[in-house]
Amino acid sequence: MVRQDPYSCNRCKAYMCPFMLFIDGGRRFQCGFCNCVNEVPVQYFQHLDHMGRRVDVYERPELSLGSYEFAATLDYCRNNKPPNPPAYIFMIDVSYNNIKSGLVKLICEELKSLLERLPKEEGAESSAIRVGFVTYNKILHFYNVKSALAQPQMMVVSDVADMFVPLLDGFLVSFQESRAVINNLLSQIPDMYADTNESETVFAPVIQAGVEALKAAECSGKLFVFHSSLPTAEAPGKLKNRDDRKLVNTEKEKTLFQSQRGVYEQLTKECVSQGCCVDLFLFPNQYVDLATMGDIPTHTGGSVYKYSNFQVQTDGQHFLSDLRRDVEKSIGFDAIMRVRTNTGFRATDFFGAIYMNTTTDVEMAAVDCDKAVTVEFKHDDTLSEEAGALIQCAVLYTSVSGQRRLRVHNLSLNCSSQLSELYKSCETDALINFFAKSAYHAILSQPVRTVREILVRQTAHMLACYRKNCATPSAASQLILPDAMKVFPVYMNSLMKTPVLVGSTELSTDDRAFHRLSIMSMGVEESQVLLYPQLIPVHSMDVACDSIPAAVRCSEERLSDTGVFLLENGQSMFLWLGQACPPDLIQSLFNVPSMAHLSSDTTTLPELDNAHSRKLQSIICAISQQRCKSMKMVIVKQKDRSEMLFRQLLVEDKGLYGGTSYLEFLCSVHREIRQLLS
Numbered sequence: 001m002v003r004q005d006p007y008s009c010n011r012c013k014a015y016m017c018p019f020m021l022f023i024d025g026g027r028r029f030q031c032g033f034c035n036c037v038n039e040v041p042v043q044y045f046q047h048l049d050h051m052g053r054r055v056d057v058y059e060r061p062e063l064s065l066g067s068y069e070f071a072a073t074l075d076y077c078r079n080n081k082p083p084n085p086p087a088y089i090f091m092i093d094v095s096y097n098n099i100k101s102g103l104v105k106l107i108c109e110e111l112k113s114l115l116e117r118l119p120k121e122e123g124a125e126s127s128a129i130r131v132g133f134v135t136y137n138k139i140l141h142f143y144n145v146k147s148a149l150a151q152p153q154m155m156v157v158s159d160v161a162d163m164f165v166p167l168l169d170g171f172l173v174s175f176q177e178s179r180a181v182i183n184n185l186l187s188q189i190p191d192m193y194a195d196t197n198e199s200e201t202v203f204a205p206v207i208q209a210g211v212e213a214l215k216a217a218e219c220s221g222k223l224f225v226f227h228s229s230l231p232t233a234e235a236p237g238k239l240k241n242r243d244d245r246k247l248v249n250t251e252k253e254k255t256l257f258q259s260q261r262g263v264y265e266q267l268t269k270e271c272v273s274q275g276c277c278v279d280l281f282l283f284p285n286q287y288v289d290l291a292t293m294g295d296i297p298t299h300t301g302g303s304v305y306k307y308s309n310f311q312v313q314t315d316g317q318h319f320l321s322d323l324r325r326d327v328e329k330s331i332g333f334d335a336i337m338r339v340r341t342n343t344g345f346r347a348t349d350f351f352g353a354i355y356m357n358t359t360t361d362v363e364m365a366a367v368d369c370d371k372a373v374t375v376e377f378k379h380d381d382t383l384s385e386e387a388g389a390l391i392q393c394a395v396l397y398t399s400v401s402g403q404r405r406l407r408v409h410n411l412s413l414n415c416s417s418q419l420s421e422l423y424k425s426c427e428t429d430a431l432i433n434f435f436a437k438s439a440y441h442a443i444l445s446q447p448v449r450t451v452r453e454i455l456v457r458q459t460a461h462m463l464a465c466y467r468k469n470c471a472t473p474s475a476a477s478q479l480i481l482p483d484a485m486k487v488f489p490v491y492m493n494s495l496m497k498t499p500v501l502v503g504s505t506e507l508s509t510d511d512r513a514f515h516r517l518s519i520m521s522m523g524v525e526e527s528q529v530l531l532y533p534q535l536i537p538v539h540s541m542d543v544a545c546d547s548i549p550a551a552v553r554c555s556e557e558r559l560s561d562t563g564v565f566l567l568e569n570g571q572s573m574f575l576w577l578g579q580a581c582p583p584d585l586i587q588s589l590f591n592v593p594s595m596a597h598l599s600s601d602t603t604t605l606p607e608l609d610n611a612h613s614r615k616l617q618s619i620i621c622a623i624s625q626q627r628c629k630s631m632k633m634v635i636v637k638q639k640d641r642s643e644m645l646f647r648q649l650l651v652e653d654k655g656l657y658g659g660t661s662y663l664e665f666l667c668s669v670h671r672e673i674r675q676l677l678s
Contacts, residue, residue, distance in 0.1 A: 011036045014340045014392050016062055017410040032390050033342045066411065072404040076396055078334075085128035085402035086275075086333045087172045087221035088118065089210050094193040095137040095201050097228050102312040103283060105190040107226055110320055112183050115175045117328050121401040128401045129221075130172040131182070132213060135189060136206055137198040138233035143185055146170030147178040152185040160205040160235040165213045172217050201229055204237020204263050207296060211267070211276050220275025220333035220398055222302070222366060224326070227293075228283040228310075237263040243287040245505040253448050256509050257500075257516060259295035271300045272355040275334030275398065277366030278302040279326055281319070283310040284510065291513040298517050300365035301335070301353045305629070306514050314603050314632075321630035330369045332397035332405075337362040339375055342390040344383040349376040351437035353521035367397060370628040372523035374437050389413040420470040423482040432491040433527045440500055440516045448503050452496055459492050460672030468677060476677075479670045487532075489669060490662050494531040494651040497659030504657035518571070526570055526628060533569035533649050536619065539585060543611040548619050555652035555662075561638065564589070566616070567649060568623055573631035574646045575605065579638040588612035595637065602635045 008015045009031040019032025022040075030037050061068035074080045090111065098104050118127035135141045139160065144153040144167055155166040165171065175182060203225075210223040231239050239260065247253050259265070271278060279302045280294060294304045305322050307315050337354075338361060339347040350356060352373035355363045362373065383389055391411045398404055416422065435455065442451050463481065471480045481489070495501065499512045500519075519527055534551040535558060541549045552558045559565060561580040567573070577586070583594045588610050592598055607617055624630065636646045644656060652662040660668065 007038075007041050009034060009036065010038050012340060015394055015406070015408050017392065017408065018064060018066065019390050019410060019412065020063075033340055033392065035343075062408070067407070067409045069405055069407040072396060072406045076406065077404045083334070083398045083402050083404055084217065084219040085130065086398065086400060087130040087132060087214060087217060087219055088327070089132040089134060089172075089213060089221065089223050091134045091136065091206050091210060091223055091225045092189070093137065093201055093225075093227045093229075094135045094189070094196065095228065096196055096199045097285065098226070098283065099190070099193050099196055101283075101310060103226070103228075103310060104193065106312055106316055106320070107323075108186040108189050110323060112186050114324060114327055115179075115182065117324075118175065119328060119331060119400045121399065124401065126174075126176050130217075130219075131175050132172045133182075133185060134206070134209060135193070136202065137196070138200045138202055138235070140202075140205065140209055142166055142171060142209075144170035145173055145178045145181045145185055147173065147181060149181050152181050152188070157209070160202050160233075163205045163208040163212060165209060165216055168216050171213060172219075199229070200233040201227065201231050202233045202235040202237070203227060203231035203239075203293060204267060205235050207267050207271065207278060208236075210278075211270050211274050214274050214276050219402075220277075220365070222277040222279060222331070222333075224279050224281070224323075226281045226283070227288075228285070230286075230288045231293075237267075239289045239292060241287055242289065243509045245509065248505045249449065249503045251447055253503070254443055254445060257291050257443055257513055260289070260292045264292055264295055268296050268299045268355065271296060272357075272363050272365050275365050276300065277331075277333065279305075281305045281307075281323070283307050285309055287508075287510055290510040290517070294513065294517045298353055298520060299355045301367050301371060302365075303353075303370070303521075304514065304517055306510075318630050318632040325628075325630070331366055332368075332395075332399060333366050335364040335367045335395055335397035337364065337367075337373065337393065337395045340392045340394070341377070342387070344381040345377050345379045345389060347375050348378040349438075350374070351376075351434075351441060351520060364397075367395065370523075371521045372433075372526075374434050376434065376438070383415040385415045385417065388415050419465070423466050423470055424484055426482065426484040427524075428485055428488050428491065429524045429528045431485075431488065432495065432531060433522070433524045435492070436495050436498075436519055436527055436531070439495065440520060443500065443516070448501055452501055452503075455492060455496060455501075456669065456672060459489065460669050460676060462488075463669065464673045464676040467673065476674060479666065479673070489666055490652065491528075491531055493660065493662050493665035496665075497651060497655040497657075498531070499657075502655060502658045506657055525626075529568070529570045529627075532651060533567055534623070535650075536566040538564040538566050538575070538616055538619075539581070541615060541619075543615040546618075548622055553652060554650050556647070556650050559638075566619065567646060568627075568631060569649055570627045571629065571631065572634065572645075572649070573620070573623075574634045574636050574649070576636045576643075576646055577638060585612065589616060598635075598637070600637065600640055600642070603633065605633055605635070 012034040014031060014033040021030040023030060028037055028039055057063045077083060092104060092107055094104055115131060118129045120127040133143045139156060139158040142155045157166055206225060214221050247256060277300045278297045280297045297304050307319055350362050350373060353371050354373060357363060393409045395407045439451050439455060466482050467480045474480060499507050499515045533554055535554045536549050536551050561578040563578045564581055565576045581595060586595055587593060589612060590598055591606055591608055636643050648656045654661045
């Protein structure tokens with residue numbers, strides 16, 4: 001951590017980094033981005049060694065490292081004042097369904113221990129984050145949990161059309177100081193609403209209440225909203241059921257993915273302005289208009305979690321794993337990001353859990369370790385092979401302790417005038433991440449059929465360009481792929497068979513919207529496994545080896561009647577059992593003598609004291625640690641009805657809801673290439 005504010009270029013405002021060049025005895029520097037010459041501020045000037053180099057170059061991270069961070073001055077703070085530590089507000093839907101399912105009790109019991117593990121600064125004894133609690137159905141209940149109270153106090157706001165916070169002192173408190181009162185409240189909440197018959201809920205006023213609370217406390221923060229139904233109560237943001245699957249594969253299909261404007265659009269702006277991130281935990285039994293409800297989390301750096309037809313017994317641990325990670329993970333608030341480049345190219349588009357009020361500033365109410373921003377650059381001019389392409393990403397944010405900081409990443413990329421070098425250096429996983437996000441953005445304004453056609457044309461164009469300019473001459477009937485892009489067509493075909501782009505009336509509108517919102521903020525590794533799942537043979541694994549067995553191609557051809565396969569894509573996990581699976585393997589994994597003794601609704605994998613069980617458990621644990629969300633285990637027997645869910649993830653095969661096999665897609669792309677070259 002550099003404790004002083006490093007100097008920046010007077011012209012392009014880039015922060016100084018290893019790309020700058022000192023001249024005139026170290027008294028001036030030439031900016032690596034815009035090439036202009038700047039005076040070195042006298043407070044930063046150091047003596048030079050006998051070689052003319054600054055003697056402090058390795059003592060100052062911004063002069064020697066590609067990535068570094070420093071504490072920002074008051075100039076970078078709102079109203080030139082240091083920010084207050086952020087707050088977490090837990091907002092629990094206590095309508096009939098959530099009470100009867102046991103969800104409210106589950107949440108309250110978990111929070112008693114989870115609040116002990118709020119994020120804190122490295123080396124700090126306790127977290128500086130303050131916490132607050134709201135329950136709601138069609139009205140809102142705020143709780144005073146001030147440490148001096150013997151019992152928590154409830155205040156009700158029934159006028160949801162004009163939302164306000166009825167108390168300031170005692171609403172946002174330190175958990176350490178108010179532990180007894182908070183635990184008392186969490187024990188009382190399930191009983192307070194045990195006899196409720198209220199099924200109508202509000203949603204927009206809940207978010208509004210959280211924003212108003214953070215405004216009053218003059219801090220940023222996060223809202224954890226636990227919600228289960230379409231908000232139909234009379235209130236701002238009331239939603240109607242617009243799930244019309246007759247629109248699929250028509251010009252109006254895009255409306256299914258669009259958020260309803262008005263209240264929600266304004267709320268998003270207010271959230272970003274206040275540094276208020278929203279995480280939405282949804283427990284729907286029917287349509288909830290996820291395209292609208294998920295829009296605020298998506299634009300405030302938040303996450304959406306969805307547990308359809310939630311049951312505490314089968315889904316409880318899956319949900320609690322997500323909640324624990326979400327509360328504990330590293331996070332920064334009230335962030336602004338700017339991307340700078342040297343001359344010749346520029347950043348033109350941004351995709352992620354972000355908000356763009358201008359064309360240059362990327363605003364994020366929060367940014368956490370699970371989010372990624374994908375940036376598209378436009379090549380405007382000739383780039384120097386000698387100087388290369390320089391990129392700087394600077395993120396200003398507030399830490400969990402309330403310190404304003406600036407994190408800077410600098411990257412220098414080689415440039416080449418040879419097209420073959422470009423293809424040789426292609427990062428296929430990053431490329432498909434970009435294509436997925438740009439396609440999912442395009443469907444808000446274009447028919448899905450058009451977006452699919454564009455993806456095929458772009459794939460064919462890239463491969464035709466390679467064949468024409470880089471590949472050795474060969475027969476027209478032969479398909480030539482660059483070495484670095486050999487798996488690109490299989491990724492692209494998988495993308496076109498995702499719920500968003502496949503265009504099937506059999507798929508839930510909310511599931512399609514959820515998939516779209518999820519991938520918009522994904523990093524490269526996460527999107528790669530979502531588009532091409534891992535299929536791991538378990539029956540042939542070496543139980544003495546510590547590593548995860550090598551995955552096989554994601555196709556039905558790789559399955560065998562005598563095999564057991566683990567399949568995961570970062571969101572779902574299946575254990576597939578062939579109908580002729582050896583009884584001794586079934587015994588080792590499930591502690592039953594044969595497949596016939598295994599119930600079709602088995603959802604858990606027992607931990608047994610044998611080599612096969614321990615190895616499989618270690619594989620599942622290792623994979624789970626790599627993923628951003630927990631995955632519920634689904635055990636599938638060959639030829640069972642539930643096998644359809646498993647088979648739709650075998651992405652090299654023909655899609656169950658439409659979409660070609662990998663081989664058919666290659667043939668169609670090859671035809672396009674031949675037309676382009678003819």
